[in-house]
Amino acid sequence: AQSVDQPDAHVTLSEGASLELRCSYSYSAAPYLFWYVQYPGQSLQFLLKYITGDTVVKGTKGFEAEFRKSNSSFNLKKSPAHWSDSAKYFCALEGGTEGADRLTFGKGTQLIIQP
Amino acid sequence: EAAVTQSPRSKVAVTGGKVTLSCHQTNNHDYMYWYRQDTGHGLRLIHYSYVADSTEKGDIPDGYKASRPSQENFSLILELASLSQTAVYFCASSAGTGKCCFGPGTRLLVL
Numbered sequence: 001a002q003s004v005d006q007p008d009a010h011v012t013l014s015e016g017a018s019l020e021l022r023c024s025y026s027y028s029a030a031p032y033l034f035w036y037v038q039y040p041g042q043s044l045q046f047l048l049k050y051i052t053g054d055t056v057v058k059g060t061k062g063f064e065a066e067f068r069k070s071n072s073s074f075n076l077k078k079s080p081a082h083w084s085d086s087a088k089y090f091c092a093l094e095g096g097t098e099g100a101d102r103l104t105f106g107k108g109t110q111l112i113i114q115p
Numbered sequence: 116e117a118a119v120t121q122s123p124r125s126k127v128a129v130t131g132g133k134v135t136l137s138c139h140q141t142n143n144h145d146y147m148y149w150y151r152q153d154t155g156h157g158l159r160l161i162h163y164s165y166v167a168d169s170t171e172k173g174d175i176p177d178g179y180k181a182s183r184p185s186q187e188n189f190s191l192i193l194e195l196a197s198l199s200q201t202a203v204y205f206c207a208s209s210a211g212t213g214k215c216c217f218g219p220g221t222r223l224l225v226l
Contacts, residue, residue, distance in 0.1 A: 032213050034213055036217075042219075043220055044158075044207075044215075049212075049213060090157060092213075094213035102163065105150075105158040105159075106157055107157040
């Protein structure tokens, strides 16, 4: 079985600070990992993905994420944070060939950037 | 512009009634999905489909049926709506890379 954990339900930061949203996963093989963002009242938008290769992947809106196999993490980062980054962020895993094309989502982290 | 659309955008249903949520995509994607979003649960997969006329059960299929009559259309059917099915429902399509295009969501309230 595959699972995704986002341990921080809420994160509050000041504008200009560096943000890092945590994500850990459980999967027996090589995972495909994703970050999505949901702005208030809107649907989910794709931010970035890791399939293979470079462990730091860059996405839209100035975000990047680092894949660390050693501790099964895929944390999302951005510096500096802007008030417009306030949204809910979801980490997701696609489990390779088994359960291929089925995204398993974490519960999300609500990010608030204070001006 | 390629997109995923859902109808209705919101609905109030009575307990025991039948509800059909519709999804249409113009992305030419083979894969389509139905997720529900509840506070504290993130998104959970209900049903999905790889090809027209075929559907697969996701992680929480009980109480739901799905129909994929064509590549573009994917419906979610609640034969006997229950209070616990109050949620926001998202349809998504994908080319199989894991990068999904999500619809705007349908807010369902079952009374």
